[in-house]
Amino acid sequence: MTNQVPDNHPRAASLRQRYAIAAHAKTGLVAETGTISHGRGEAFDYLLGEETPEPVKEHIKQAAALLLQAKHPVISINGNAAVLAGQYFSELSKAIPAKLEVNVFYGRTQERESMIAEFLKQYGANDVLGINPEARVPNLHSARGSVDKEGIAKADVVLVPLEDGDRTEALIAWGKKVISIDLNPLSRTARKSTINICDNITRAIPLMTAYAKELKGYAPEINKLADSIDNDKATARVLRFMRERLQKLEDELEK
Amino acid sequence: MTNQVPDNHPRAASLRQRYAIAAHAKTGLVAETGTISHGRGEAFDYLLGEETPEPVKEHIKQAAALLLQAKHPVISINGNAAVLAGQYFSELSKAIPAKLEVNVFYGRTQERESMIAEFLKQYGANDVLGINPEARVPNLHSARGSVDKEGIAKADVVLVPLEDGDRTEALIAWGKKVISIDLNPLSRTARKSTINICDNITRAIPLMTAYAKELKGYAPEINKLADSIDNDKATARVLRFMRERLQKLEDELEK
Numbered sequence: 001m002t003n004q005v006p007d008n009h010p011r012a013a014s015l016r017q018r019y020a021i022a023a024h025a026k027t028g029l030v031a032e033t034g035t036i037s038h039g040r041g042e043a044f045d046y047l048l049g050e051e052t053p054e055p056v057k058e059h060i061k062q063a064a065a066l067l068l069q070a071k072h073p074v075i076s077i078n079g080n081a082a083v084l085a086g087q088y089f090s091e092l093s094k095a096i097p098a099k100l101e102v103n104v105f106y107g108r109t110q111e112r113e114s115m116i117a118e119f120l121k122q123y124g125a126n127d128v129l130g131i132n133p134e135a136r137v138p139n140l141h142s143a144r145g146s147v148d149k150e151g152i153a154k155a156d157v158v159l160v161p162l163e164d165g166d167r168t169e170a171l172i173a174w175g176k177k178v179i180s181i182d183l184n185p186l187s188r189t190a191r192k193s194t195i196n197i198c199d200n201i202t203r204a205i206p207l208m209t210a211y212a213k214e215l216k217g218y219a220p221e222i223n224k225l226a227d228s229i230d231n232d233k234a235t236a237r238v239l240r241f242m243r244e245r246l247q248k249l250e251d252e253l254e255k
Numbered sequence: 256m257t258n259q260v261p262d263n264h265p266r267a268a269s270l271r272q273r274y275a276i277a278a279h280a281k282t283g284l285v286a287e288t289g290t291i292s293h294g295r296g297e298a299f300d301y302l303l304g305e306e307t308p309e310p311v312k313e314h315i316k317q318a319a320a321l322l323l324q325a326k327h328p329v330i331s332i333n334g335n336a337a338v339l340a341g342q343y344f345s346e347l348s349k350a351i352p353a354k355l356e357v358n359v360f361y362g363r364t365q366e367r368e369s370m371i372a373e374f375l376k377q378y379g380a381n382d383v384l385g386i387n388p389e390a391r392v393p394n395l396h397s398a399r400g401s402v403d404k405e406g407i408a409k410a411d412v413v414l415v416p417l418e419d420g421d422r423t424e425a426l427i428a429w430g431k432k433v434i435s436i437d438l439n440p441l442s443r444t445a446r447k448s449t450i451n452i453c454d455n456i457t458r459a460i461p462l463m464t465a466y467a468k469e470l471k472g473y474a475p476e477i478n479k480l481a482d483s484i485d486n487d488k489a490t491a492r493v494l495r496f497m498r499e500r501l502q503k504l505e506d507e508l509e510k
Contacts, residue, residue, distance in 0.1 A: 022288050033277050039294020043439065046295075184298065186504065232508045239505040243498050249441060250494040253487045 030079040031106040044183035055237040063179045064211035065225035070157035073098035087123040088205035101151035102130035108143035140170040185238045198238040285334040286361040299438035310492040318434045319466035320480035325412035328353035342378040343460035350467045356406035357385035363398035395425040440493045453493040
């Protein structure tokens with residue numbers, strides 16, 4: 001395996017992300033099954049054509065509005081999210097502003113929490129919560145239920161990139177609004193969250209930051225966007241987008 | 256992470272495969288980026304509903320016919336294939352009969368080749384080729400070009416589960432007929448092979464063995480099936496199947 005991907009490779013961005021995840025499976029930043037999750041994301045991104053679909057841009061804008069509207073917005077970060085988009089999350093947290101909290105499902109140790117926090121700080125994150133956290137998500141057992149009392153425990157809106165279904169449901173049941181980023185529009189996370197963004201985080205987060213900067217201070221526009229959120233409708237639009245792509249490819253084969 | 260998946264879990268088979276791949280990433284049987292490939296497979300299998308689609312059963316039967324018709328059929332096995340379906344490949348190789356050859360892209364060392372061969376032998380494989388092979392696939396550089404002179408080099412039909420695009424194209428250019436098994440119907444492997452099976456190998460291989468046993472000795476039926484292979488048509492049918500599944504899910508959301 002090589003980390004050298006030529007710039008002119010048609011799928012250079014995707015391959016570079018793959019090698020970054022594989023490399024950090026070795027450093028321990030990425031969890032044991034984090035590489036497998038990344039592969040699932042690659043496959044769904046392939047179906048999108050590795051571009052943000054037009055309808056998803058609207059969902060990203062709605063999510064930016066929801067974060068700006070929040071009293072205590074928190075961005076939850078796991079190993080994969082840090083490796084793929086640490087810098088972008090750091091920039092988004094400043095633009096909103098929102099707190100960053102380390103959130104790890106598998107192999108949660110204080111060493112890994114600190115490793116992820118340090119990784120984010122190299123991209124300019126000032127303060128990272130979730131190190132040895134003491135609060136608990138109600139009705140969620142195991143290490144996945146640990147949250148920071150100054151972070152997710154207090155939050156009204158939580159952005160969870162690459163989250164699992166159980167935790168998403170438990171956060172919703174706890175009264176939080178949840179913005180998920182999941183390339184699988186059919187996953188439990190995507191279906192149960194307040195709004196799911198079906199996009200690669202390396203494209204979605206910079207776009208969310210740009211929208212947040214554009215919207216900031218315009219309360220009526222922010223409220224209008226946040227009020228227009230309809231996750232079932234959003235998911236249906238994404239499924240239609242994928243279906244139309246498959247139809248086009250099918251037509252080409254049957255020519 | 257736990258290896259204990261309760262039998263009544265709706266996705267038990269998929270989770271068990273995931274944990275087997277993660278465990279063998281540690282033993283070294285699965286390559287560094289083999290876990291990521293597995294994740295891509297999981298995602299596409301999810302789109303199929305984790306069942307063999309009706310149209311794919313016909314493609315599996317055509318593939319069985321092609322193997323039975325061959326003078327020198329060879330089944331190529333990498334780390335993921337061995338971990339997920341070692342026993343099934345061993346059974347298929349006896350039913351045809353076809354030779355088994357270890358085929359590794361990443362981290363090809365004699366130690367890994369032997370490890371995969373030993374793993375197959377525990378499932379009753381008698382003879383496994385591809386250990387320190389001396390022949391080369393023409394125009395394919397690096398370790399991926401190494402093949403056994405008694406195996407793939409001599410073969411007229413090669414079954415390549417979980418193959419990469421470059422190697423598939425090179426084998427076709429070398430005059431081999433290639434049966435690929437790739438859950439991504441749009442991959443270069445799937446598009447360039449003689450016939451692609453869009454299915455999980457843990458379902459496709461036992462079914463292929465059953466068809467081989469059923470067809471064996473019936474030359475006219477074997478020839479008719481082998482002659483009816485049309486990979487573009489096969490791919491279009493699979494895309495239509497996926498598209499109709501998405502349509503159904505979309506309709507449910509828009510109700």
